[in-house]
Amino acid sequence: MKFIVSSTYLLKHLQVLGGVINNSNTLPILDNFLFELDNSSLKVSASDLETTMSSVLEVESDATGNIAVPARLLLDTLKTFPEQPLTFVVQDNNTIEISSNHGKYAVAYADGAEFPKTVTLDNPSSTTIVGDVLATAISKTIFAAGNDDLRPVMSGVFFQFSPQNLTFVATDAHKLVKYTRDDIAASEVAEFIMPKKPLNLLKSILAGNDVEVKVEYNDSNCKFSFENTELVSRLIDGKYPNYEAVIPKENPNKLTVERNQFLNSSRRVSIFSNKTTHQLRLKIAGAELNISAEDIDYSNKAEERLNCDYQGDDIQIGFNSRFLIEMLNNLNANDVQLEMSLPNRAGILTPIDGLDEGEQITMLVMPVMLNN
Amino acid sequence: MNRTILHLDLDTFFVSCERLLDSRLNNKPVIVGGTGDRGVVSAASYETRAYGVHSGMPMKMARQLCPNAIYIRGNAGTYTKFSKQVTEILQSEVPVLEKSSVDEFYADLTGMDRFFGCYKFASELRRKIIHESGLPISFGLSINKTVSKVATNEAKPNNQLKIDTGYEKAFLSPLSIKKIPMVGEKTYRTFCNMGIKNVNTVQQMPVEMMLSVFGKNGRVIWQRANGIDNSPIIEYHERKSISSERTYGQDTTDITKLKTTIIAMAENLAFQLRRGGKLSSCVTVKIRYSDFQTYSKQLKIPYTSADHHLLPVVMRLFESLYNRRLLIRLVGVRYSSLTSGTYQISLFDDEKKTVNLYKAMDAIRIRYGDRSVMRAVTMGEGARTVGNFTNPFNGEPPIVLAHRTQ
Numbered sequence: 001m002k003f004i005v006s007s008t009y010l011l012k013h014l015q016v017l018g019g020v021i022n023n024s025n026t027l028p029i030l031d032n033f034l035f036e037l038d039n040s041s042l043k044v045s046a047s048d049l050e051t052t053m054s055s056v057l058e059v060e061s062d063a064t065g066n067i068a069v070p071a072r073l074l075l076d077t078l079k080t081f082p083e084q085p086l087t088f089v090v091q092d093n094n095t096i097e098i099s100s101n102h103g104k105y106a107v108a109y110a111d112g113a114e115f116p117k118t119v120t121l122d123n124p125s126s127t128t129i130v131g132d133v134l135a136t137a138i139s140k141t142i143f144a145a146g147n148d149d150l151r152p153v154m155s156g157v158f159f160q161f162s163p164q165n166l167t168f169v170a171t172d173a174h175k176l177v178k179y180t181r182d183d184i185a186a187s188e189v190a191e192f193i194m195p196k197k198p199l200n201l202l203k204s205i206l207a208g209n210d211v212e213v214k215v216e217y218n219d220s221n222c223k224f225s226f227e228n229t230e231l232v233s234r235l236i237d238g239k240y241p242n243y244e245a246v247i248p249k250e251n252p253n254k255l256t257v258e259r260n261q262f263l264n265s266s267r268r269v270s271i272f273s274n275k276t277t278h279q280l281r282l283k284i285a286g287a288e289l290n291i292s293a294e295d296i297d298y299s300n301k302a303e304e305r306l307n308c309d310y311q312g313d314d315i316q317i318g319f320n321s322r323f324l325i326e327m328l329n330n331l332n333a334n335d336v337q338l339e340m341s342l343p344n345r346a347g348i349l350t351p352i353d354g355l356d357e358g359e360q361i362t363m364l365v366m367p368v369m370l371n372n
Numbered sequence: 373m374n375r376t377i378l379h380l381d382l383d384t385f386f387v388s389c390e391r392l393l394d395s396r397l398n399n400k401p402v403i404v405g406g407t408g409d410r411g412v413v414s415a416a417s418y419e420t421r422a423y424g425v426h427s428g429m430p431m432k433m434a435r436q437l438c439p440n441a442i443y444i445r446g447n448a449g450t451y452t453k454f455s456k457q458v459t460e461i462l463q464s465e466v467p468v469l470e471k472s473s474v475d476e477f478y479a480d481l482t483g484m485d486r487f488f489g490c491y492k493f494a495s496e497l498r499r500k501i502i503h504e505s506g507l508p509i510s511f512g513l514s515i516n517k518t519v520s521k522v523a524t525n526e527a528k529p530n531n532q533l534k535i536d537t538g539y540e541k542a543f544l545s546p547l548s549i550k551k552i553p554m555v556g557e558k559t560y561r562t563f564c565n566m567g568i569k570n571v572n573t574v575q576q577m578p579v580e581m582m583l584s585v586f587g588k589n590g591r592v593i594w595q596r597a598n599g600i601d602n603s604p605i606i607e608y609h610e611r612k613s614i615s616s617e618r619t620y621g622q623d624t625t626d627i628t629k630l631k632t633t634i635i636a637m638a639e640n641l642a643f644q645l646r647r648g649g650k651l652s653s654c655v656t657v658k659i660r661y662s663d664f665q666t667y668s669k670q671l672k673i674p675y676t677s678a679d680h681h682l683l684p685v686v687m688r689l690f691e692s693l694y695n696r697r698l699l700i701r702l703v704g705v706r707y708s709s710l711t712s713g714t715y716q717i718s719l720f721d722d723e724k725k726t727v728n729l730y731k732a733m734d735a736i737r738i739r740y741g742d743r744s745v746m747r748a749v750t751m752g753e754g755a756r757t758v759g760n761f762t763n764p765f766n767g768e769p770p771i772v773l774a775h776r777t778q
Contacts, residue, residue: 148674171719173718173719173720175719176719241720246720274713276651276675276713277651277675277712277713279713279714297610297711297712318714342724344724345724346719364719366719368714368715368716368717369714369717370714371714
């Protein structure tokens with residue numbers, strides 16, 4: 001088995017695939033890239049059992065074979081090479097020899113048959129999304145997903161496909177983001193929960209990329225394919241909480257404020273809040289929004305006032321500044337609206353402008369109890 | 373710069389309080405403590421000390437040693453009230469005050485010599501307290517906390533002692549090593565095994581030797597024996613954890629009773645958290661079996677002060693901890709990793725009702741007392757007397773009973 005490939009071309013693909021590999025694996029074989037050579041096409045795969053990603057590369061070769069090559073070693077070596085052709089030759093003594101312009105390097109490899117087989121999806125449903133749209137949907141929602149091992153369903157993003165629209169939801173039980181696209185639709189109704197890791201990978205590959213992504217899914221797995229790349233991920237098993245039910249319907253108190261001002265004030269004031277709870281107090285009366293925070297343990301205190309547009313009764317409501325900042329940061333509107341009903345019910349944050357055609361974002365943030 | 377530290381200690385505080393309430397007890401042997409089988413002596417009047425009774429001793433033993441004494445089952449509420457009265461007098465008189473327990477105070481009088489004469493000031497202060505509260509009090513005056521405390525203990529009962537600057541070492545040297553704070557039963561035994569009885573010997577020892585025997589603590593003991601102690605007066609005690617524990621009158625395996633106690637403690641502590649505006653992120657459950665083997669288990673959780681987050685965690689810890697088929701002597705619950713804040717309402721498991729329920733329950737409890745409203749599961753036996761009646765976050769030290777090592 002022998003092939004010749006450009007060093008930078010190989011590196012570019014391996015770096016993307018390398019994102020799949022965990023730092024510590026229970027199965028040592030998962031520390032490897034799987035190289036499947038079939039004449040001039042080389043398929044490279046990486047896996048962590050949950051997620052498997054593979055890319056097909058063009059190489060110069062007329063051989064076939066399957067080997068697993070240590071990922072870390074290969075990546076570290078490739079990073080140091082300037083652009084040049086590299087020759088990979090598999091030796092008899094279970095090593096693979098790489099020849100560059102500078103010299104020779106031998107790497108021990110494992111048999112490709114030891115590598116876990118990629119899951120094939122049985123009778124999947126499918127839809128297509130433009131890469132950039134998918135990347136946007138992921139980046140708008142993924143920050144709201146939780147990390148709680150006890151509630152695995154909340155550690156992913158909920159995909160809800162229907163013939164009318166596509167909806168993406170993420171929540172950690174304290175904040176929730178719902179992102180809807182009316183301009184794209186799926187052929188049939190489907191729901192599944194994708195884990196965060198493969199989504200983050202997709203987000204970084206697809207951002208700004210106009211390629212068509214084919215999404216295939218069944219009850220347990222989901223496959224994203226585009227160009228020469230394929231990503232198969234296991235879905236999170238479980239029932240997603242009924243998020244529609246927790247979105248308050250009647251919100252008589254409506255605050256409209258400039259996003260940037262609100263964000264900057266919240267950021268500044270939150271520096272003075274308690275370092276573990278990050279609590280902010282919003283006091284809204286008339287056309288004035290008062291943001292304050294206090295860290296009793298260190299006697300730090302801050303208060304800022306903003307002009308706003310407000311309809312409703314005077315209200316005092318507490319929020320975790322981290323959530324508020326994350327959410328405001330994730331919007332790119334000039335003005336935002338915060339709808340509230342009571343100090344112990346969710347606030348609904350929506351952008352007023354800055355949305356693409358067919359885009360819809362609803363963000364929910366639960367308040368903290370205030371004692372006074 | 374030399375400091376001037378005053379240590380004040382109310383003599384046989386609990387007994388003095390009882391005598392104040394009932395003058396018939398004056399000049400009679402009085403013992404305050406738990407009256408059950410498991411009770412220990414919290415305070416013993418000087419009359420009973422002649423019989424060998426001391427605080428921390430099991431009540432049964434005290435009864436054998438001194439059968440004629442008057443036994444009183446103390447009431448923490450009364451003592452707190454008297455303690456507060458003394459604290460108020462002190463607060464109005466001294467510049468910096470540390471309340472280190474119900475009956476012990478440190479005051480920093482540094483710099484007051486110029487105007488009053490510290491010893492004269494302290495003597496007048498002592499007379500004032502005795503006059504206004506009616507409680508006997510002793511004090512020691514010196515340049516640091518350790519020497520002052522030892523001096524107070526030497527001065528007792530109802531007396532005062534000043535250690536002149538420069539004579540600290542000389543004052544400590546003839547005393548028994550047991551008198552140094554920090555040297556308890558175990559350390560004393562180690563000293564005895566080394567053939568050391570007096571502070572004098574420790575003063576002459578090189579500090580390295582202490583380090584090799586006692587580790588890090590060795591240096592502190594050595595410094596204290598030499599009258600060196602730079603610890604400052606702490607005015608405000610920040611609580612790092614709150615806890616509750618209960619020793620049963622009789623060891624038990626009655627699972628309902630155990631659970632009742634644990635839930636009652638967990639619920640009461642959760643209320644304390646909310647009242648103090650605190651959140652906890654670490655829950656610990658402790659079990660002591662009848663063979664005195666003690667086990668505890670803790671779990672890190674997201675910051676919370678809500679019953680419905682804390683109680684299940686406490687129960688889960690208890691269930692995984694209780695696995696020996698043995699009688700249980702003690703159970704305890706502790707919340708630590710505290711921070712100030714109010715809890716984050718969750719989207720899914722908090723209904724508006726739960727939040728309002730806590731608010732209402734807490735309002736009732738603040739007005740009518742800890743146990744005025746509670747869960748039905750905590751009504752049964754095993755939960756009586758759970759709940760401590762003072763706010764743990766008022767900056768005062770926790771009330772440490774005499775038999776607990778500090």
